[in-house]
Ligand code: XUL
C-alpha cells in the first residue's frame with residue numbers, strides 16, 4: 126500500500142552509477158565553499174503536489190495512483206497521508222516540507238470544525254517531525270480552492286469572505302509556529318481581477334495591505350519567529366494577479382509600509398509567466414535584500430500556463446545557485462519543489478524520479494556555481510565593464526559629489542566617449558565552459 130517504505134533509500138552513488146534510483150551529484154555532506162550541500166540547498170517537498178495532486182487537467186479526471194488514500198475527507202485518511210509523506214521524505218533524504226492548511230487537514234462544515242481538524246493533524250505532524258528528524262520550511266493557507274474565494278480572499282468584494290480568510294491565516298500561522306516553521310508564505314491565490322468593469326482595484330489593494338498588516342501584528346503578538354514571504358505570480362487563476370512579479374511586490378510592500386516584514390519567495394514558473402527569466406526575478410529580489418526562498422520548478426517554454434515541472438534545466442539552476450551563493454545563502458528559506466508529475470506519469474515511483482532529477486540538477490548547479498565563483502573570470506569581466514565608475518568622474522558621481530551643472534562642464538571638455546564592446550558572445554563562450 127505504501128511504495129515509499131519498500132524501496133531502498135536513495136543515496137549518493139556518484140556520477141558514474143547506473144542506478145536510476147540514486148543521486149549522481151547530490152551528496153548531502155559534501156562541502157561546497159566550506160558548507161555541506163544539504164545546508165546550501167535546504168530541499169523541501171510540497172505536500173500538495175506529492176500527496177494531494179490527482180493530476181487532473183481541464184480535459185480529464187485525475188490519474189495519480191495513490192493506493193494509501195481512501196479518498197475520504199476523514200482525519201484518519203489525512204493522518205495516513207501524512208505518514209506516507211514522511212516515508213517519502215525519508216526515502217529521498219529530504220529534510221524540509223511545505224504545506225497549505227487544506228492539504229494536510231480536511232475542511233469541516235464550520236470554521237471551528239476546520240480549525241479543530243487542523244489542530245489534530247498538526248499534532249500528528251509534530252510527532253512525525255520528531256520521529257523522522259524533519260522540519261517545516263513554510264506553511265500557508267489555501268485561500269483559493271473553496272468557492273467562497275472565487276472572487277478573491279483578502280481582495281474579495283465581500284467583507285465576510287475577508288474574515289474567513291483572516292481566520293484561516295491566523296490558524297495557519299498558529300499551525301506553522303507549532304511546527305517550528307522557518308517561514309510562512311502568502312501566495313495571492315485569487316487576489317487579482319478578471320475585468321476592471323466590475324473591480325475597485327484601489328479598494329482591493331488597500332484591503333490586501335490591511336490583511337497583511339493584520340498578519341504582521343499577529344505574528345508579533347504570538348512571537349512567531351518565522352519569516353513572512355510573498356510569492357509573486359502574474360496570472361492564473363485570475364487574469365491579472367496583484368502580486369505580478371518581484372518588482373510589483375516590492376513596490377506594493379513599500380507603498381503599504383510592509384517592507385521590513387516580508388521577503389519574497391520566487392518561483393521559476395511564475396517568473397516565466399511574468400515574461401522574465403528566473404535570474405531576473407531573483408536579482409530584482411536580491412538587489413532589495415529580499416530574496417528569501419525559492420519555489421524550484423520550471424515551466425514549459427511552449428505553453429503559457431503554470432505547468433510546475435521538476436527543475437532539470439542545468440544552466441538555469443546554475444544561475445539560481447549563483448544568485449543564492451552571491452547573497453550569502455538562504456537564511457530561513459530553501460529550495461521547495463513546487464513541482465508535479467505529468468498526468469501520464471501517474472505512479473508513486475514517478476514522484477521519486479522527479480525529485481531525484483530536481484535534487485541532482487540543483488546539486489550539480491551548486492558545484493558549477495561555486496566553480497564559476499572560485500574561477501572569478503566572469504566576475505572580473507563584469508567588473509572591468511564598469512571600471513570607469515571606480516575612478517575619476519565615475520567615482521565622484523557614485524559618491525554624490527558632483528552636480529548636474531558640473532557634469533555639463535565636464536562633458537563639454539570630455540572627448541567623445543570610447544565605448545568598448547559588451548562582448549556578450551565572449552561571455553557566453555566562457556559561461557559554456559563550465560558545463
Ligand atoms: C501556485 C503556487 C502555490 C504556492 C503556495 O502557483 O505556486 O502552490 O506556492 O500557495
Ligand code: CO
Nearest residue numbers: 356392420463
Ligand atoms: Co509556488
